[in-house]
Amino acid sequence: MSDLTLKEAALKPDLLASGHRLCAGCGETIIARMILKAARGPTIATSATGCLEVSTSIYPYTAWMVPWIHSAFENAAATASGIEAAWRAMRRKQKGPLSRYETLDIIAFAGDGGTYDIGLQALSGALERGHDFTYVLLDNEAYMNTGIQRSGGTPFAAETTTSPSGKAVPGKKEWKKPIDEIVIAHEIPYAASINPAYPMDVLRKSRKALEADGPAFLHALVPCSRGWRFPPEKTIEVSRLAVQTCIFPLYECRFLEGRPHYELSSPSLAIAKKPESKKPVEEYLRIQGRFNHLFRPEMRVDLISSIQEWVDNRWEMLKEKSGV
Amino acid sequence: MTEDKPGWREMPEGAISYKCTLDYETGDWGVEYPEIDYERCSKCMLCHFYCPEGAVRVRSDGYTEIDRRYCKGCGICVEECPVKCMKMVRKV
Amino acid sequence: MYEDGEKGLIVTDERLMMGLNGDEAVAYAIKQVEPDVVAAYPITPQTIIVERFSEYVANGLVKTDFVSVESEHSALSSCIGAEAAGARAFTATAANGLALMWEMTFIASSLRLPIVMAVANRALSGPINIHNDHSDAMGARDSGWIQIWCENSQEVYDACIEAWRIGEHTNVQLPVMINLDGFTLSHTMENVFTLPDDVVKNFVRDRRFIKVKGHLGESELRLDPGTPITMGPFDLQDFYFEHKLQQVEAMRRALEAIPEVDAEYEALSGRGYRLIHPYMVDDAELVIVGLGSTMGTASYVVEKLREKGVKAGLVKIRVFRPFPKDELVKTLRSIPVVGVLDRAISFGAPNGPLCEEVKTAFYEEKDRPLIANFIHGLGGRDTSPSMIEGMFHRLMKIKSRGRVDQLIEYVGVRE
Numbered sequence: 001m002s003d004l005t006l007k008e009a010a011l012k013p014d015l016l017a018s019g020h021r022l023c024a025g026c027g028e029t030i031i032a033r034m035i036l037k038a039a040r041g042p043t044i045a046t047s048a049t050g051c052l053e054v055s056t057s058i059y060p061y062t063a064w065m066v067p068w069i070h071s072a073f074e075n076a077a078a079t080a081s082g083i084e085a086a087w088r089a090m091r092r093k094q095k096g097p098l099s100r101y102e103t104l105d106i107i108a109f110a111g112d113g114g115t116y117d118i119g120l121q122a123l124s125g126a127l128e129r130g131h132d133f134t135y136v137l138l139d140n141e142a143y144m145n146t147g148i149q150r151s152g153g154t155p156f157a158a159e160t161t162t163s164p165s166g167k168a169v170p171g172k173k174e175w176k177k178p179i180d181e182i183v184i185a186h187e188i189p190y191a192a193s194i195n196p197a198y199p200m201d202v203l204r205k206s207r208k209a210l211e212a213d214g215p216a217f218l219h220a221l222v223p224c225s226r227g228w229r230f231p232p233e234k235t236i237e238v239s240r241l242a243v244q245t246c247i248f249p250l251y252e253c254r255f256l257e258g259r260p261h262y263e264l265s266s267p268s269l270a271i272a273k274k275p276e277s278k279k280p281v282e283e284y285l286r287i288q289g290r291f292n293h294l295f296r297p298e299m300r301v302d303l304i305s306s307i308q309e310w311v312d313n314r315w316e317m318l319k320e321k322s323g324v
Numbered sequence: 325m326t327e328d329k330p331g332w333r334e335m336p337e338g339a340i341s342y343k344c345t346l347d348y349e350t351g352d353w354g355v356e357y358p359e360i361d362y363e364r365c366s367k368c369m370l371c372h373f374y375c376p377e378g379a380v381r382v383r384s385d386g387y388t389e390i391d392r393r394y395c396k397g398c399g400i401c402v403e404e405c406p407v408k409c410m411k412m413v414r415k416v
Numbered sequence: 417m418y419e420d421g422e423k424g425l426i427v428t429d430e431r432l433m434m435g436l437n438g439d440e441a442v443a444y445a446i447k448q449v450e451p452d453v454v455a456a457y458p459i460t461p462q463t464i465i466v467e468r469f470s471e472y473v474a475n476g477l478v479k480t481d482f483v484s485v486e487s488e489h490s491a492l493s494s495c496i497g498a499e500a501a502g503a504r505a506f507t508a509t510a511a512n513g514l515a516l517m518w519e520m521t522f523i524a525s526s527l528r529l530p531i532v533m534a535v536a537n538r539a540l541s542g543p544i545n546i547h548n549d550h551s552d553a554m555g556a557r558d559s560g561w562i563q564i565w566c567e568n569s570q571e572v573y574d575a576c577i578e579a580w581r582i583g584e585h586t587n588v589q590l591p592v593m594i595n596l597d598g599f600t601l602s603h604t605m606e607n608v609f610t611l612p613d614d615v616v617k618n619f620v621r622d623r624r625f626i627k628v629k630g631h632l633g634e635s636e637l638r639l640d641p642g643t644p645i646t647m648g649p650f651d652l653q654d655f656y657f658e659h660k661l662q663q664v665e666a667m668r669r670a671l672e673a674i675p676e677v678d679a680e681y682e683a684l685s686g687r688g689y690r691l692i693h694p695y696m697v698d699d700a701e702l703v704i705v706g707l708g709s710t711m712g713t714a715s716y717v718v719e720k721l722r723e724k725g726v727k728a729g730l731v732k733i734r735v736f737r738p739f740p741k742d743e744l745v746k747t748l749r750s751i752p753v754v755g756v757l758d759r760a761i762s763f764g765a766p767n768g769p770l771c772e773e774v775k776t777a778f779y780e781e782k783d784r785p786l787i788a789n790f791i792h793g794l795g796g797r798d799t800s801p802s803m804i805e806g807m808f809h810r811l812m813k814i815k816s817r818g819r820v821d822q823l824i825e826y827v828g829v830r831e
Contacts (some may be wrong), residue, residue, distance in 0.1 A: 007386075010369045014378040018394035019345030022376060024354060025398035029376040042641035044501065054650040061348050062341035062631050062646035067639035069500050070648035071493060071523050078490035081483055082455060082497025082505065083639070089452035089481040089503060095622075096452060097502035097640050104641070122493065125486030199373040225398075233399030236374055332658035332665075336628040337589065337637065338528035339659045341646035344631040 009037040009203050013065070020063040022055040025232025027222035027239065028138045030196040032109065035136060035218070036066070038206035043105040046080050048114035049073035051145045052138060074118040077126035077135055080108040084131040105210045106133040112153030113143045116177050127186040127215045134209045134216045137179065140224040148227040152177040155247075156310065157303050158290045160227070165293035170303060175310060183217045184253050184260055190216040192252035192265075196223075197239035201265055205252060221248045229289020241284040243267050244277075246315040247307075251322060262322040272324045281311050350377065354397020356412040358390055364409035371401035371410065429609075436608045438601035439464030441569040442508060442534045442594070444608075445576035447472045448616040451532075452503035455483035455494035459513040460546045461598035462536040466508065488513035492520035492531070499529035500647055502638035504580065504623050507531065510598055511538035511552045518556065524591045525560025525663060527647055528637065530583030530623075531591040533561075534576065537708070537759075538598040539795040547796020548598040550707065550759040554769045560663050562592040562670055563737040565707040569606040571734075572596045574689065577611070578681050580620045585673040589626055589637070590666050597709040599796065611685060619684055667738040674735055691740035693732040694747050696722060700729030702811040703748060703785075705774060706757030707733050710792070710799050714757075717804040728808055733770070741777040748778075753811045754785040759793045766823050788820050792827040803828050 015036035022029050028051060036043070043066040047053040053070045056063040071079050087104050090096030098104065110119050115137045123135060142160045143149040150163040155176045159165045163172040184191050190212040192205040202220075209216035223239050225232040242248035250265035264272055271278050282304055285291040294300045336342055351357075358371075367386040374380075379394040380401055390401075402410040436444060442465045446454065456466045466484075473482045485491045488509050495505035509517060514535055524531050540551040553563060562582060566572045572594065579592040596602055611619075625636035628645065635643035651659060674691060682688035695715050697703055704714050711732040721728040731747055733740070748754055758768025767775065771789035778784040790807050793799040807827060814820055 006369060006373075010372050010382040016378065017345050018378045018391065019348040019350055020377075021345075021348075021350065024376070024396035025400055026376045029378075030374060030400075033376075033378055034373060044639050044641065046497065056345070057341060057646055057649035059339065059649040059651045059655045060335075060341055060343045060631075061345045062343070062649060063345040064646050065344075065632070065644060067641055067644040068646050069497070069527075069639060070650075071496050071500075071527070072519055075490060075493035075520070078485065078493035079497035079500075081485070081490070082453060082494030082499075082503075083501045084497075085453045085455065085481040085483045085494065086498035086501035086503030086505070089479060092479045092481070093452070097636075097638060101641065121486060122490050125490055128486070129483065196374070199370070231399075233403040235376075235398070235400055236404050329654055330658075332661040335655070335658055335662070336630065337626060337662055337666075338628060338647065339526065339649060339651055339655075340628045340630045340635075340637065341649045342629055342631055 004038060004203050004207055006200055006203070012037050015039065015043070015065045016056065017063040017065055019061070020056045021058060022051060023226055023232070025225045025235045027196050027224060027235050028052050028140065030235070031138070031194065031202060031220045031222055034199055034202040035107065035206045038203050038210060039105045040103055040210055041105070042101040042103065043107065044083055045107045045109065046070065046076055046083065048076035048110035048119055050111035050114055052109055054145060073114055075122045076108040076110040076114060076119060078122040080106050080133045080135070081126045081129065081131045084133050107136060108133060109136045109138055111145070112137065112139045112141055113151045116152030116179050124186065127183065127188050130214050132214055134218060136218045136220060138220050138222050140222045140227060142227050144224050144227045153179065156307060157294060159293060160290070170293055170300065180219055187255050188217060189214040189255055190252070193219045193221070193248065193250050195221050195239045195243055195248060195250060197236045197243065198250065198267055201250060201267065227290065230287055234287065238287060241279065241287070244271070244279045245281045245284040245311065246271060246278055247281055247284055247311050249315060249318055251318060262318065264322045264324055269324065272319050281308050349393040351393045351395050354395065356397045356399070356414055357392055357395045358399070358402050358410045359413050360388065360390065361409040362387060364407050366407050368406060370404055370406065374400050374404050376400070432610050432612065434608050434610055435605050436569050436573070437464065437603050437605045438569045438572045438596040439536060439603065440468055441573040441608050442576050443468035443472070444610065445573045446506050447478055448613050449577060449580060449620050450478045450480055451506045453481050453483060453495065453498035453505040454507065455485050455491045455498065455505065456507045457485050457488045457491045457509070457513060459488070459510050461538055461602040462508045462510045462513070462534070464602065465534060488516040489520060492517040492524060495531045496520060496524050496527065496529055499531050500527065500639050502625070502640065505531050506533070508534040508536070510536040511540050514552045514556055515540055518559070521556050521559035521561060523648070526659065528589040528666070529591060530589055532576070532579045532583060532594065533591065534594045534596065536598045536602040537595050545795040548600050549794045549796070551761070553593065553595050554760040556593070557737060557769065560590065561737060562590055563595060563735065564592065565595045565734055565736055566601065567709055567712050567732060569601060569608045570687070572601060573608050573610060574681065574685065574687055577616055577619060578677055581677045582670065582674055584624050585677065586624050586626050587669040588666055588673050590670060595708065600709045615684060619681065671738045671740065689734060691735045692743050692747065693734055695730050695732070697729035697731060697747060697751065699727055701727040701752050701815060702808055703729045703731060703751045704755045704757060704804070704807060705731045705733065707736060707759070707770060710757060710759065713799060713801055714804050717801050717808065721805065721808055726808065739773050744774065744777050745781055748785055749781060749783045751785045753788070753815045755788045755790055755807050755811045758789060758791045761791060761794070768824065786814055786820050788814055789824045790827045791824055797828050799828060
């Protein structure tokens with residue numbers, strides 16, 4: 001992998017320009033900016049319908065300094081497949097507008113709705129066909145663009161407008177879909193989890209994803225101040241707590257010699273090596289309004305321990321897979 | 325912000341965007357913006373990476389500066405500054 | 417190579433004649449065009465197209481990137497991505513496949529991407545049926561695609577070559593749908609005069625782009641890292657309507673561009689296509705108007721009736737979108753009775769979709785025929801010569817009575 005230092009990245013002009021209309025403190029833009037800074041050169045981006053898409057392209061304005069297309073909600077991976085096929089065919093024919101680019105960073109951005117739910121089929125198809133592109137899942141854990149409805153990526157017990165906490169049901173009844181395992185089961189060259197609190201980790205993994213020969217998947221946790229109900233200045237703190245509590249560990253997985261190789265990334269590896277530094281998930285839940293009902297009017301110890309158990313199990317499984 | 329609204333014959337075909345958001349200043353969204361105490365700044369650049377707006381730019385001398393034309397006043401930079409050299413101030 | 421025949425110029429070089437069914441005619445023409453990307457999903461009765469084309473790819477006969485997608489929605493989405501990236505992209509589908517694409521058909525045309533798609537027309541469920549009618553394409557008639565309808569494999573072949581030049585015409589820049597009746601055409605082998613590869617390549621040439629002034633300056637309308645543009649923005653109340661007017665204008669210009677391309681193709685192939693194809697209408701009193709393969713049967717019936725002294729004629733509509741209103745009015749203005757054949761139902765509507773358009777075309781005209789509507793052939797129900805003859809007899813009765821009593825007559829259905 002070619003190295004990209006923090007300093008170099010900082011001096012690169014933003015490919016997602018200022019003046020977009022995402023909410024103050026939005027986690028999506030933070031990480032989208034970082035990923036685009038990792039682009040090697042010629043780049044084409046596509047977005048599924050969602051917050052990032054609508055807020056960066058309100059006509060006649062656009063924030064995209066790279067060629068960019070939005071076509072629909074469920075098809076970011078299919079649109080990217082077409083772009084990649086076009087580039088490949090033009091290279092083969094040595095003819096056509098894209099034939100002169102030896103590398104082309106094709107990046108598809110989609111939210112959790114556009115990935116876990118409505119876009120899963122197109123994603124699976126594109127991964128199976130092996131297109132050389134990077135798929136970025138901007139996971140803010142609900143349909144934020146339409147007003148905070150639950151998705152397959154919404155965590156257990158979280159309150160959304162379609163999984164409200166009521167007298168009978170305490171928020172979402174189902175657990176978060178294990179999307180990384182589903183993606184990794186496609187035996188793609190590279191998959192990684194990323195988080196806006198760790199810029200160097202994001203830059204490094206994004207560059208790896210773009211350099212991978214074939215499909216790469218970046219699962220970005222992007223806290224949403226509006227939907228998760230925390231003050232906008234806490235976006236990074238919430239992101240960091242997700243890693244520190246191991247509800248969203250940082251790792252990468254490369255597919256080599258016929259099997260997946262998991263590797264914990266340094267912030268999570270440090271916790272694995274020093275288990276006492278692992279924070280209880282309660283700390284992560286408590287600062288988010290979407291989990292208020294776990295603490296008020298009375299403490300739902302039962303639910304919080306279920307969540308802790310889920311986190312611990314998954315963390316243990318990941319450590320095992322990573323050989324730690 | 326007032327827009328020019330051309331007729332359909334004047335607009336680019338294919339609904340191609342014809343203005344950059346750099347011309348759409350979102351700096352009036354917030355009531356506060358950050359100020360940097362350069363005496364204490366360690367040039368870590370985290371505020372640059374953490375800014376959702378790209379409104380914290382890195383200068384050639386390595387220090388950062390706030391572009392108030394776009395800052396929405398979220399306060400992440402102030403919250404995250406490791407040397408606490410930034411603070412939010414009321415817009416006048 | 418060409419000479420005047422009874423029905424106009426026809427190609428006589430036997431070496432260029434091939435036995436092809438409609439689907440194979442599509443695949444062979446697309447092989448000769450050799451687009452950059454073909455993204456398609458198999459569905460009866462379109463499957464032969466993707467099978468044949470896959471063989472061309474497997475044997476290294478084309479450099480096209482064949483993307484065997486996991487659904488029709490992704491097929492058209494991939495074509496959109498590819499065309500947006502400046503490539504030529506082709507897909508093919510039918511019925512439920514087209515329905516699954518429906519969302520993307522509107523997006524392809526609004527992005528002004530001249531994708532070419534063959535539709536082996538099939539009844540749209542339900543209950544599920546795999547045979548021919550026009551409910552699939554009629555469902556997509558308002559999606560902003562140019563629609564060409566074919567009577568036989570020869571027309572299918574020719575349309576698959578002309579379509580690129582029509583859609584990519586710099587005054588047009590719209591996607592083109594080529595309709596061929598499922599099974600009746602898709603699976604029926606006919607003699608097709610083809611063109612040599614280099615003649616096809618020269619005719620379709622390279623894709624032409626229009627220039628647009630984007631946020632970073634002037635660019636061709638395609639995604640290129642050298643001159644970035646934004647496609648498919650969030651288009652709200654203040655601008656969306658204007659973009660729709662641009663599509664209206666592009667469709668209007670297509671009415672001018674299609675004859676231009678047709679003329680060029682005629683000079684090359686000897687086969688001259690028109691927006692509408694009238695047959696024996698000059699002195700006709702009873703004329704049938706319709707789409708697709710049925711018009712072949714109808715021309716046989718017209719000839720038989722002429723032998724009996726009935727002044728029958730027909731008008732085959734080759735281009736349904738944009739609708740060739742002026743040509744149709746000019747041709748049918750002085751005909752006493754017209755029967756419009758619809759192979760689709762618009763449930764609850766006063767007429768079938770084609771008939772409604774024909775009637776609308778005549779609403780402002782002082783001289784207009786009596787217009788009857790025959791809905792026939794749904795779900796692959798055969799439309800036989802005797803049924804069409806029966807329609808002409810109905811038209812005779814209408815002529816003698818001087819009025820149309822029944823808005824729609826369903827032909828070939830059991831009471």
